[in-house]
Amino acid sequence: MLVTTMLALGVGAGCGGDDDNDTPATAKSATTSTTVAEAEPKTIQVDKTVWWAGFTIEVQEAGFEATGGGSEGGTLTVEGLYENRQPDNAVLSQSDVSLEVKGEAITPQLADLPSVPPDGTARGSLEFFLEDPFDPAGTVLVFGTPDTNQSRVPLGEGDAETFEPVELDVTGTVTVSDIKVDLTGGTLEASYEPNKEGTLILRLIVDMVYQGDSAGGALLGATQFSVATPDGTDAVGQALAADDLVAEAAAPNVPFEGLGISFEVDEPGTGDYVLTYTADATDESGQIDFTV
Numbered sequence: 001m002l003v004t005t006m007l008a009l010g011v012g013a014g015c016g017g018d019d020d021n022d023t024p025a026t027a028k029s030a031t032t033s034t035t036v037a038e039a040e041p042k043t044i045q046v047d048k049t050v051w052w053a054g055f056t057i058e059v060q061e062a063g064f065e066a067t068g069g070g071s072e073g074g075t076l077t078v079e080g081l082y083e084n085r086q087p088d089n090a091v092l093s094q095s096d097v098s099l100e101v102k103g104e105a106i107t108p109q110l111a112d113l114p115s116v117p118p119d120g121t122a123r124g125s126l127e128f129f130l131e132d133p134f135d136p137a138g139t140v141l142v143f144g145t146p147d148t149n150q151s152r153v154p155l156g157e158g159d160a161e162t163f164e165p166v167e168l169d170v171t172g173t174v175t176v177s178d179i180k181v182d183l184t185g186g187t188l189e190a191s192y193e194p195n196k197e198g199t200l201i202l203r204l205i206v207d208m209v210y211q212g213d214s215a216g217g218a219l220l221g222a223t224q225f226s227v228a229t230p231d232g233t234d235a236v237g238q239a240l241a242a243d244d245l246v247a248e249a250a251a252p253n254v255p256f257e258g259l260g261i262s263f264e265v266d267e268p269g270t271g272d273y274v275l276t277y278t279a280d281a282t283d284e285s286g287q288i289d290f291t292v
Contacts, residue, residue, distance in 0.1 A: 046061055048160040051165055052096070054086040136155040140152050206259050224280060226275075
């Protein structure tokens with residue numbers, strides 16, 4: 001900012017008494033300048049990746065710009081890429097994000113979070129008003145509330161804290177009361193629901209077919225499945241993902257492929273499991289062992 005002040009300096013009449021040729025002295029001006037330095041925007045490269053609520057989020061950079069004009073604050077803008085791993089269009093909720101500065105949680109003032117199609121990626125930004133000067137050390141971008149499995153991104157030094165989804169190579173086959181179940185794969189990732197801190201979602205993928213000859217067929221449902229977990233507890237199948245199995249009426253020899261069944265299990269979620277399928281019509285059951 002350039003501030004300019006004009007000073008008029010009067011100079012008395014020239015000497016020389018009665019000389020008619022004396023020329024009156026003219027007013028002279030002097031210019032003084034004072035420069036007020038503007039704070040330069042501060043940009044840091046973050047380049048850290050986390051997973052949250054069906055998104056892969058690459059936090060790329062954070063830029064702080066002081067408001068100026070005597071204000072003691074400024075705006076921190078965090079830029080990133082959001083990849084949607086869900087089967088439908090999705091938008092990350094602004095209310096799921098905060099900035100932790102020296103232990104204090106600050107909510108974003110503005111958010112430009114895009115609607116992202118399945119398997120698509122789009123750029124988004126978050127803006128926070130902070131005190132000046134901005135110090136990346138001790139500043140953490142947080143996805144999730146304290147009662148969830150948070151993903152945490154230090155803007156300064158330090159690794160991100162997050163649970164990376166795991167693709168499972170698990171297989172097996174069992175036939176119960178003319179219902180054939182083929183386990184073909186699965187995933188293990190964090191739950192992002194409230195009050196589920198420390199809970200993971202084991203999602204198994206199965207193919208099923210009723211091989212009997214009853215005209216009424218058979219009913220297939222998520223609750224017919226359960227898993228014995230590595231910590232000794234049992235979990236019953238649920239329809240948690242949008243495309244999970246809820247209930248299907250199966251006609252004879254009509255296959256159902258790629259059915260998802262979800263189970264809530266405790267961290268760390270690794271070890272030996274036993275998948276049990278129980279047919280409602282006969283109450284008979286069969287098992288498939290697998291390891292995560």
